[in-house]
Amino acid sequence: MGPQDVALDQQNPDLLAPPTTDAGTVGNAKWPFSLSHNRLQTGGWARQQNLDVLPMATEMAGVDMRLEAGAIRELHWHKTSEWAYVLSGSVQVTSVNQNGQNFVGTVNPGDLWYFPAGIPHSLQATADNPDGAEFLLVFDDGSFSEDSTFLVTDWLSHVPKEVLAKNFQVNISDFNGIPGQELYIFPSSPPGPDSDAPTSPQGTVPSPFTFQMSQMQPTQLAGGSVKIVDSSIFPVSVTTAAAEVTVEPGAMRELHWHPTQDEWSYFIEGMARVTLFASQGSARTFDFVPGDVGYIPGSYGHYVENIGNTTLRYLEIFKTDTFQDVSLSQWLALTPPEMVKATLNLDDEAMSHLSKTKQVVIGPSSS
DSSP: OOOOOHHHHHHOHHHHSOOTTOBSOOOOOEEEGGGSOEEEETTEEEEEEOTTTOTTOOSOEEEEEEEOTTOEEEEEEOSSOEEEEEEESOEEEEEEOTTSOEEEEEEOTTOEEEEOTTOOEEEEEOSSSTTOEEEEEEESOTTOOGGGOEEHHHHHTTSOHHHHHHHHTSOGGGGTTSOSSOOSEEOOOOOOOGGGSOOOTTOBOSSOSEEOGGGSOOEEETTEEEEEESTTTSTTOSSOEEEEEEEOTTOEEEEEEOSSOOEEEEEEESOEEEEEEOSTTOEEEEEEOTTEEEEEOTTOBEEEEEOSSSOEEEEEEESSSSOOOEEHHHHHHTSOHHHHHHHHOOOHHHHTTOOSSOOSEEOOOOO
């Protein structure tokens, strides 16, 4: 009878009218990037999600960043590691590690990069896409903020010019044009080929900072597909593991949980419904659309159901070196059947449908 935001209610039907199975108290597990403050720059923008807006997300934070063609995310480093997934366009990434070994590589939609904490790097959108590039950044600390990044222009603007001249062995006048404040994101000419990188006497990094996830063959499943990337195939990514999952209409990511790791999710395409089971009779259901961030604390039971008419595609990201999950169906199938039947009152017909292998994504029900 009172005022309402109809569009928001329609986007979140399971908050407006929760399933009768929801109960107890479970904190908010959803944040749309559309509600984040957007840091607009000449050459691009960035908007972030961290503990300030999603208090449940203690282990990871995210940034949605856009660069115009040729624009640069300036030379910088962080106290946390940086994992990235390219959403659109192409990005040239550059870095030098603590041993003076350098790296230059270009990534395309669906590809990844990873920089360990404290390793300096920069990002530049190529000219391949006239609209530039957009990418998702994930950091292994829920309190991370883009405002606390260590930027080279910010640092050098706070060092006396005579010290800069002494450090770089040049005339003090050479630094008269140094920026008086951080650039953060700024326009520039598109980068040259990766082969133009300077040759380091120390060589190149022993393990690449990029990974062509777009070139992986997904594992095809009854109701979708999955690609999993962790340190077993992307060795440098020691604090972040991820899965790119597709779920067809009517199908679902099976009931499961992750033993110890929190899950930071990002929804790219389609519409999803997720119920979090938090133990002690507490459960809450959320709906997700493209651009939403989801967060599921470690060991919370959950599923991801495609409730739309198109393919659902999303990312599951974890602060760990190894992807892990536990399948409810597999657990029950590999437990003595009499115990399962006594616990859940299942008959032999129902027991026959339990899977001894992980299904990951289950096709639409035939019933």
